[in-house]
Amino acid sequence: MSFNARLRQTCAKKNSALCIGLDVDLARLPTGIPATREGVVHFCREIIEATHQFAAAYKPNVAFFESMGMWGLEALEEVRGQIPADVVTIADAKRGDIDSTNVHYAVAVFDVLGFDAVTAHPYLGAESLEPFLSRPDRGVFVLCRTSNPGARDFQDLRNETGERLYITVAKAVQSWNVNDNCGLVTGATYPEELAEVRQVAPYLPLLIPGIGAQGGDLPATVQAAGTAAPMLINASRSILYASNENDFAEAAATAATKLHTDINQALAIAT
Amino acid sequence: MSFNARLRQTCAKKNSALCIGLDVDLARLPTGIPATREGVVHFCREIIEATHQFAAAYKPNVAFFESMGMWGLEALEEVRGQIPADVVTIADAKRGDIDSTNVHYAVAVFDVLGFDAVTAHPYLGAESLEPFLSRPDRGVFVLCRTSNPGARDFQDLRNETGERLYITVAKAVQSWNVNDNCGLVTGATYPEELAEVRQVAPYLPLLIPGIGAQGGDLPATVQAAGTAAPMLINASRSILYASNENDFAEAAATAATKLHTDINQALAIAT
Numbered sequence: 013m014s015f016n017a018r019l020r021q022t023c024a025k026k027n028s029a030l031c032i033g034l035d036v037d038l039a040r041l042p043t044g045i046p047a048t049r050e051g052v053v054h055f056c057r058e059i060i061e062a063t064h065q066f067a068a069a070y071k072p073n074v075a076f077f078e079s080m081g082m083w084g085l086e087a088l089e090e091v092r093g094q095i096p097a098d099v100v101t102i103a104d105a106k107r108g109d110i111d112s113t114n115v116h117y118a119v120a121v122f123d124v125l126g127f128d129a130v131t132a133h134p135y136l137g138a139e140s141l142e143p144f145l146s147r148p149d150r151g152v153f154v155l156c157r158t159s160n161p162g163a164r165d166f167q168d169l170r171n172e173t174g175e176r177l178y179i180t181v182a183k184a185v186q187s188w189n190v191n192d193n194c195g196l197v198t199g200a201t202y203p204e205e206l207a208e209v210r211q212v213a214p215y216l217p218l219l220i221p222g223i224g225a226q227g228g229d230l231p232a233t234v235q236a237a238g239t240a241a242p243m244l245i246n247a248s249r250s251i252l253y254a255s256n257e258n259d260f261a262e263a264a265a266t267a268a269t270k271l272h273t274d275i276n277q278a279l280a281i282a283t
Numbered sequence: 284m285s286f287n288a289r290l291r292q293t294c295a296k297k298n299s300a301l302c303i304g305l306d307v308d309l310a311r312l313p314t315g316i317p318a319t320r321e322g323v324v325h326f327c328r329e330i331i332e333a334t335h336q337f338a339a340a341y342k343p344n345v346a347f348f349e350s351m352g353m354w355g356l357e358a359l360e361e362v363r364g365q366i367p368a369d370v371v372t373i374a375d376a377k378r379g380d381i382d383s384t385n386v387h388y389a390v391a392v393f394d395v396l397g398f399d400a401v402t403a404h405p406y407l408g409a410e411s412l413e414p415f416l417s418r419p420d421r422g423v424f425v426l427c428r429t430s431n432p433g434a435r436d437f438q439d440l441r442n443e444t445g446e447r448l449y450i451t452v453a454k455a456v457q458s459w460n461v462n463d464n465c466g467l468v469t470g471a472t473y474p475e476e477l478a479e480v481r482q483v484a485p486y487l488p489l490l491i492p493g494i495g496a497q498g499g500d501l502p503a504t505v506q507a508a509g510t511a512a513p514m515l516i517n518a519s520r521s522i523l524y525a526s527n528e529n530d531f532a533e534a535a536a537t538a539a540t541k542l543h544t545d546i547n548q549a550l551a552i553a554t
Contacts, residue, residue, distance in 0.1 A: 035384070075384045078391035082357055089353065106380045108404060110431040113306070113346045120349035133379060133404045135426055137433025155406055160381040162408025165455060169442050177440065177448070184436060 014192035015129060015151035016242075019217055022100050023068045023242045029279065030272045031219065032063055033104065033248030034072040034091065038080060040253050042260040049083040049090075055260075056091040059252060062261040066272040069100040069244050071219075092125055101128045102153065102219070102244075108133030114143040122150045129153060131197055131219070134181045138188050148191040151217075156181050156209055159199025159222030178205065179212055186213040195219055198237075200228025200245070207236035218243040223271070224250030230271075234278035245275050285463035286400060286422035287513075290488055293371050294339045294513045300550065301543045302490065303334055304375065304519030305343040305362065309351065311524050313531040320354040320361075326531075327362040330523060333532040337543040340371040340515050342490075363396055372399045373424065373490070373515075379404030382411050389414040393421050400424060402468055402490070405452045409459050419462040422488075427452050427480055430470025430493030449476065450483055457484040466490055469508075471499025471516070478507035489514040494542070495521030501542075505549035516546050 013021075023029055034056055038047040045051045060070065077088040095101050107117040107130060121130045129151030132141060144152040157167055157178040167178040185194050196213060198206045200222035210218070218237050222228035224247040237243040251271070255263030284292075294300055305327055309318040316322045331341065348359040366372050378388045378401060392401045400422030403415060415423040428438055428449040438449040456465050467484060469477045471493035481489070489508050493499035495518040508514040522542070526534030 073380075073384060073387075075378075075380060075387035075391065079387035079395065081395045082353070082360065085356060086353060104380075106378070106404070107346075108379075109344075109346060109375075109377045110429065111433075113344060116344075116346035116350035120346065124350065124352045133377070133406055134437060135404055135406055136429050136431055137436030137438075139433030139436075140429075140431050141433075158381065158407050158411075160407055160411050162382075162410030162412075165408030165410075166405060166448065166452065167408075169448065169451065172441050172443065172445070174443070177437065180440065181437065 014148045016192045016195070016217055018128070018149075019100055019151065019242050022098070026068050026098065027276065028066060028068040028272055029243050029245050029275050030067050030268065031069040031071050031102070031244035031246040032059070032067050032251055032268065033221070033246050034059070034070060035248040035252065036076050042256050042258065044258055049087045052080070052084070052087040053090045057094050058261040059264050060094055062265040063251065063268040064096050064099060066268045067099055069102055070095050071102040071104045071246055073248070074103055074105040089125060092127065102151070103127040103130045106131050106133060106155065108136055109140065110136060111140050111142055114140060118143040118147065122147060131155065134184070138184065141188070145188055145191060145193065148193050151193050151195060153195040153197050153217075153219045154181065154185045156185070156196040157198045157202060157205045159201045159226050159228065163199065179208060182209045182213040186216055189216060197221070200230070200233040201226055203229060203232040203236040206233060210236065210238050215241050217241055219246065220244065221246045223247050230274055231278045234275065235282050239279060239282050245271070247271055285419045287463045287466070287488055289399070289420075290371055290422065290513050293369070297339050297369065298547065299337060299339040299543055300514050300516050300546050301338050301539065302340040302342050302373070302515035302517040303330070303338050303522055303539065304492070304517045305330070305341060306519040306523065307347050313527050313529065315529055320358045323351070323355070323358040324361045328365050329532040330535050331365055333536040334522065334539040335367050335370060337539045338370055340373055341366050342373040342375045342517055344519070345374055345376040360396060363398065373422070374398040374401045377402050377404060377426065379407055379411065381407060382413055385411060385414040389418065393418060402426065405455070409455065412459070416459055416462060416464065419464050422464050422466060424466040424468050424488075424490045425452065425456045427456070427467040428469045428473060428476045430472045430497050430499065434470065450479060453480045453484040457487055460487060468492070471501070471504040472497055474500060474503040474507040477504060481507060481509050486512050488512055490517065491515065492517045494518050501545055502549045505546065506553045510550060510553055516542070518542055
């Protein structure tokens with residue numbers, strides 16, 4: 013089964029478009045959880061157990077684990093193994109190099125760590141991403157219009173015909189989707205841009221960060237993304253750190269339930 | 284001392300613009316070197332000992348180590364520790380995420396692994412790269428015009444005024460260089476584009492892959508890069524795998540000496 017088919021099936025079966033970002037920040041672990049491999053694995057296990065019934069996907073942010081040192085990467089491997097098989101796993105690693113190097117990033121993310129999908133940079137072009145794109149059962153979410161202020165610097169540049177770079181990227185990725193395994197990363201902080209992306213890439217799954225701590229507008233985002241292809245609305249900090257005390261897992265469950273409900277309500281009225 | 288000042292000093296002291304890329308491919312280790320942590324560390328130690336007198340920098344390619352699994356990253360840490368203090372170390376990791384995530388990538392690369400510099404993607408803009416840019420003693424080589432065929436897809440797009448994206452990126456990075464710690468990655472496979480980049484970013488160090496296995500033209504490349512700011516000419520496979528037998532270290536030394544000489548001859552006649 014192609015990655016996108018599996019994603020569509022997962023979102024339908026679980027009646028969910030919620031992606032939970034595992035941005036595990038040692039400085040924000042709840043009281044009593046030690047900043048060790050065991051602490052991080054325990055924290056993630058509790059979060060996953062408390063939230064997985066509402067989630068379609070988990071998206072560990074690889075940077076946070078790398079910054080812990082070697083034991084952080086061991087923790088990431090262990091956390092990956094804790095995620096139930098009925099959700100999709102995305103390594104938020106923002107990789108991107110030349111073809112012969114991406115062969116190794118693909119092995120690292122898909123085979124060593126066992127993730128179903130990865131986030132990737134478009135800057136080196138289609139040919140560079142072949143080692144990811146040629147794996148039909150693995151997904152590649154290509155950065156299109158990101159959720160940060162600096163996104164404007166290059167992504168919003170207009171070409172000779174007036175088309176912005178992120179639209180050119182969206183169209184290109186649509187054309188790369190021959191194996192039904194491509195998606196786009198489009199930030200919730202810019203719903204108008206998201207709607208434009210959806211117009212030129214109607215069939216690609218969208219991975220949408222920026223709801224929650226970054227302040228994106230959920231109903232506007234869901235309306236802009238539409239219902240023709242799956243979207244994953246990602247929240248990280250607003251769920252992981254919903255409480256700083258030993259009720260963190262219940263608080264995460266409450267935050268996840270509420271967001272899951274809010275997304276589904278927004279989807280029900282979206283066209 | 285700023286990173287770029289240190290790089291200028293290193294290139295001058297060592298009379299070298301040679302960067303040796305440590306793209307350690309388990310499938311290409313010389314006969315008798317096992318595909319284990321000890322094997323990889325031993326291979327790199329021999330390569331470094333045989334070549335460091337000719338090198339201004341070493342650039343481990345992080346993807347190759349990540350694809351080995353956890354022990355590969357432990358090997359990378361050990362290899363980093365073997366590189367003498369009189370050369371510059373660059374983690375070729377092609378990182379790039381939003382600001383609050385790049386904080387963690389910067390810690391991982393500069394503090395956990397202890398590298399002097401990193402390669403990074405421009406796609407998320409200046410604001411996103413602040414966690415790297417704000418460290419004057421650490422360098423950031425931003426991808427500008429890469430050495431692969433797919434580079435054309437987006438990097439060559441012209442904006443409304445006819446300027447290509449990689450030129451816009453080069454100008455932007457020149458403006459980000461307030462801490463004297465920015466450089467550009469510009470492939471040797473396109474000397475004409477490299478010359479254009481040098482025109483708009485006359486003071487930035489250039490990290491130039493594509494000589495050797497990728498077939499770039501050395502004299503044309505050096506002439507295009509000019510002598511006003513440091514360049515690092517990177518070679519990986521042509522040095523690491525100069526011999527597949529137990530004379531691999533001598534063969535690497537021979538290849539490194541020859542390239543060092545060729546670069547300096549090209550520099551002597553460059554204007």
